[in-house]
Structures are given as C-alpha cells and as structure tokens.
Amino acid sequence: MAEFTKQVRDTFDFHRLVFRIGELGTMTGVSARQLRYWEKKGFITSQERTDGQQARVYTFKTLIKVSMMKHFLDMGFTLTAAEHQSTAREQRVKYIHRFISTGLQGLANIDGQMALNLGAFDDQQTLMAFLPDDGPITYRLLPNAEAQRLTDETDE
DNA sequence: ATTCTAACA
DNA sequence: TGTTAGTA
Structure with missing residues (x-):
C-alpha cells in the first residue's frame, strides 16, 4: 500500500482518537462531575488502563453516547430516560446499518x-x-x- | 495544567 | 449538581 494512503488511514483511524474528561466536557457541554457520575451509574464507560495512570480516557463511541444523552437531557428528559432514549437510538442505528451493509x-x-x-x-x-x-x-x-x-x- | 476522590459555609 | 480541598 502506498505510504501516503497509509498516512491518511492513520490520520483518520478514530479508534486511536481518545479524549480525557476535560476535552469531552467542552465538546459536549457536559461537566466533568456529570461524566464521572454517569460512569458510576453505568451509563458510559471509560477505557481500561493497564498503565498506572488514573486519568479517564474516553473513546469516540463514548463521545457519541454523551452527545446523545446531552441532547435528550436538553429536551427535558430525566437522566435515566435520556440514557434509555440514547440506547434505543443506538440500537436503531445499528439495525439500519446492518440492513444496509448486508444489502449493498x-x-x-x-x-x-x-x-x-x-x-x-x-x-x-x-x-x-x-x-x-x-x-x-x-x-x-x-x-x-x-x-x-x-x-x-x-x-x- | 489537568484529573482524581471525597465531602459540603 | 456545583464547588472546593489536597493529591498525583
């Protein structure tokens, strides 16, 4: 594979794109306090760390989940309801993606x-x-x- | 400079 | 939920 293509691939490999709590907070408008609380409740997860560090690391997938929850919170849902709505939407998106990718x-x-x-x-x-x-x-x-x-x- | 936990004039 | 203290 061409080196340039490889570089572009690496640049857009969002599996390696992770955020710490401050970044995720400013991106989504959700406070660090809330993010830690949501994690304690099991609504979101942070990446497991094998090194001795303690700073939370969030994946792109979590960014999406947090954004959705914030959206539903702003619509007036309670935290628990917002989480349910987010999960439901995530499942619908997965289903549609499977439907399309299977057919195409x-x-x-x-x-x-x-x-x-x-x-x-x-x-x-x-x-x-x-x-x-x-x-x-x-x-x-x-x-x-x-x-x-x-x-x-x-x-x- | 940033994040952590625990606790609350 | 916000904020603050004392750490790492």
Missing part, C-alpha cells in the same frame, strides 16, 4: 451514472438502484454477469 453489494458505473448494486433479485438478475441528483430513485434489473462486471466491490 457495491457501487456500479452504468452509462456514466452511479448505481447501487443491491444484490440478487433472482437466479439470473441483480437489482440496481439509480440515485439522480434530483428526481426519484429508479430501479433496473441486470443480468448477474453484467452487474458483477460493472460493480466495484465496497469491502476490502
């Missing part, structure tokens, strides 16, 4: 237009979806071989 086989270029390969329609045909900049989505069925030939795999 890749992107195809057909007559210079981009289309989504939505997988097998039957034994011979593949369902393709076209997304125009304006107008509604349209669908076409292509022979499996042709669809295969025009599709760039999304996975790697």
Whole structure:
C-alpha cells in the first residue's frame, strides 16, 4: 500500500482518537462531575488502563453516547430516560446499518451514472438502484454477469 | 495544567 | 449538581 494512503488511514483511524474528561466536557457541554457520575451509574464507560495512570480516557463511541444523552437531557428528559432514549437510538442505528451493509453489494458505473448494486433479485438478475441528483430513485434489473462486471466491490 | 476522590459555609 | 480541598 502506498505510504501516503497509509498516512491518511492513520490520520483518520478514530479508534486511536481518545479524549480525557476535560476535552469531552467542552465538546459536549457536559461537566466533568456529570461524566464521572454517569460512569458510576453505568451509563458510559471509560477505557481500561493497564498503565498506572488514573486519568479517564474516553473513546469516540463514548463521545457519541454523551452527545446523545446531552441532547435528550436538553429536551427535558430525566437522566435515566435520556440514557434509555440514547440506547434505543443506538440500537436503531445499528439495525439500519446492518440492513444496509448486508444489502449493498457495491457501487456500479452504468452509462456514466452511479448505481447501487443491491444484490440478487433472482437466479439470473441483480437489482440496481439509480440515485439522480434530483428526481426519484429508479430501479433496473441486470443480468448477474453484467452487474458483477460493472460493480466495484465496497469491502476490502 | 489537568484529573482524581471525597465531602459540603 | 456545583464547588472546593489536597493529591498525583
């Protein structure tokens, strides 16, 4: 792999992107006191540390959770209710992501237009979806071989 | 400079 | 929940 690509990858590898309590606080508008309390209640988690340090480390995932909880708190929910709402939304997002990633086989270029390969329609045909900049989505069925030939795999 | 826990004029 | 004290 090209060195440049590797550098870009590292830059955007948010698994390594972590925050301490002060940063997370200013980003979300939630006080350090609240963050520690929420953790004690089990609503959020901080990263386990093997080194002897005690300063909490939060992952990107926790940032999302805290942001959602803050959102629902501002809407007037109690802390417990806000946590439930956040968890429920997280589950819906996971479900939708699984639904889409399972169905999407890749992107195809057909007559210079981009289309989504939505997988097998039957034994011979593949369902393709076209997304125009304006107008509604349209669908076409292509022979499996042709669809295969025009599709760039999304996975790697 | 920042975070930690524990406690409250 | 905020704030403060005394640490690491």
